Amino acid sequence: MTLVYTHENLTLVMNINTALHNAGIKTQIKNQYAAGGRGEIPCFETWPEVWVTSQFQLKQAQEIVANIMSQEHQPDWYCQKCNEQNGAAFDFCWQCDTAKPH
Ligand SMILES: [Zn+2]
Incomplete structure (x- = not known):
C-alpha cells in the first residue's frame, strides 16, 4: 500500500x-x-x-x-440540498452526493 x-x-x-x-x-x-x-x-x-x-x-x-x-485555491461551493461547504475540485457534495450546481 x-x-x-x-x-x-x-x-x-x-x-x-x-x-x-x-x-x-x-x-x-x-x-x-x-x-x-x-x-x-x-x-x-x-x-x-x-x-x-x-x-x-x-x-x-x-x-x-x-x-x-x-484546484484548492478556487472558491468552495455550497450544496443546494444540504448547504454543506465543498471544495472546488469536487463535483459532488461529500455529505449527500448531490451534484455541484452549474
Ligand atoms: Zn449536500
Whole structure:
C-alpha cells in the first residue's frame, strides 16, 4: 500500500478518499478516528491518511490527488440540498452526493 494524501482536516482527507473511490480506486483510511482523541498525542502523528491498496492504481490516484490539490485555491461551493461547504475540485457534495450546481 502507498500513502497518497494526509491532512489534519479529516473532511479534506475524506473528500480525497471519495474522489478516488468515485474513480474506482481502492483505498484505505488510516487514523480516521485518531484525530480529536487523546490530547497528549502529537497532532502530526494522528493525521488521517489515505492509502491506495493497489500499486496498479497508484499513478491514477496520485494524478487525481494532484489535480484536486491544484484546484484548492478556487472558491468552495455550497450544496443546494444540504448547504454543506465543498471544495472546488469536487463535483459532488461529500455529505449527500448531490451534484455541484452549474
Ligand atoms: Zn449536500
